[in-house]
Amino acid sequence: MRLTAIRTPSDVDHAARALFGEPLPATGGVSHVTAVWDDGAGKLYTLKIGEATPKSEADWFALHWSRARADAIVNTGKVLRSEPRLTYGFEGLGGRELDAAPMVAYRRERLGLMEPPRVLILTRGALSLDHPALSRDNRAIVWTTAEAAADMQGEARARGIEVIGSEAPTMRGAVAHLRGLGCRTISIEAGPSTSLSLYDPPTMVDELLLTVYEAPSLPDGVRGGAILSRTDLEARFGPLSFVRVQEPNGPWAFARVNTTP
Numbered sequence: 122m123r124l125t126a127i128r129t130p131s132d133v134d135h136a137a138r139a140l141f142g143e144p145l146p147a148t149g150g151v152s153h154v155t156a157v158w159d160d161g162a163g164k165l166y167t168l169k170i171g172e173a174t175p176k177s178e179a180d181w182f183a184l185h186w187s188r189a190r191a192d193a194i195v196n197t198g199k200v201l202r203s204e205p206r207l208t209y210g211f212e213g214l215g216g217r218e219l220d221a222a223p224m225v226a227y228r229r230e231r232l233g234l235m236e237p238p239r240v241l242i243l244t245r246g247a248l249s250l251d252h253p254a255l256s257r258d259n260r261a262i263v264w265t266t267a268e269a270a271a272d273m274q275g276e277a278r279a280r281g282i283e284v285i286g287s288e289a290p291t292m293r294g295a296v297a298h299l300r301g302l303g304c305r306t307i308s309i310e311a312g313p314s315t316s317l318s319l320y321d322p323p324t325m326v327d328e329l330l331l332t333v334y335e336a337p338s339l340p341d342g343v344r345g346g347a348i349l350s351r352t353d354l355e356a357r358f359g360p361l362s363f364v365r366v367q368e369p370n371g372p373w374a375f376a377r378v379n380t381t382p
């Protein structure tokens with residue numbers, strides 16, 4: 122996939138269908154988007170994001186397509202600290218290799234979504250409200266403890282960020298809150314230690330957008346926590362059908378599965 126060849130909303134639509142197949146619903150429900158490495162025995166380890174992480178143009182597109190389709194994006198304070206330049210506004214939908222304009226036009230014209238996705242960050246409080254992923258424009262919500270919420274409230278209000286404190290904040294509670302606000306596609310970008318709780322029964326995950334790096338090994342320090350194995354995913358979602366893309370650093374595979382046929 123050449124990102125520079127994506128110039129129009131039709132190009133976006135075509136590229137998404139090429140990776141994720143047909144039919145491709147306009148809404149994804151609670152949609153977990155993740156990039157993992159397969160150890161060869163079907164265990165899937167999250168790729169930690171950093172300098173050494175193997176890159177894939179197709180994966181970059183997949184992540185940004187999931188953002189372009191989302192009513193809300195969920196991440197954690199831990200990820201924001203490890204990616205200090207992460208943004209979610211329209212200007213951040215593209216990124217340097219992928220032109221933002223066709224992604225924004227796709228979002229508006231094809232999906233009728235006129236506002237940027239809303240962003241919710243789960244944290245126990247170690248979060249700088251100056252992080253560029255949090256803004257008035259994306260109607261950011263910080264989902265945190267009651268104590269941290271009390272500490273942040275004044276500063277957050279001045280920045281147009283909503284802070285919601287709970288005695289026992291959880292990923293599941295945060296996602297339920299977004300559902301209650303009417304969000305139809307909630308893209309889960311958080312790491313495995315929090316996103317996996319959404320698979321607990323009763324599952325809250327409606328869709329998985331899965332990228333698998335299929336090279337035989339990973340650079341040091343890139344292997345993160347495991348998600349469900351291939352076998353467990355297939356038991357829940359049915360057979361995984363992959364589209365394979367050869368990148369300069371090796372083979373990558375893409376699949377989309379959901380709980381409703």
Ligand SMILES: NC(=O)c1ccc[n+]([C@@H]2O[C@H](COP(=O)([O-])OP(=O)(O)OC[C@H]3O[C@@H](n4cnc5c(N)ncnc54)[C@H](OP(=O)(O)O)[C@@H]3O)[C@@H](O)[C@H]2O)c1
Pocket residue numbers: 154155156157167168169170171197198199200203243244245246247248264265266289290291292310311312313314315316345346
């Ligand atoms: N390849 C991928 O698709 C992908 C996707 C996401 C992340 N990652 C990588 O995965 C790693 C992070 O994943 P992870 O599983 O270690 O962490 P994670 O699930 O993203 O985040 C853990 C953080 O969530 C917050 N949290 C957890 N439980 C909470 C609770 N009950 N109440 C309030 N806040 C709570 C805390 O944030 P605070 O520390 O702010 O309190 C905690 O440190 C990073 O290396 C990242 O690069 C990769």
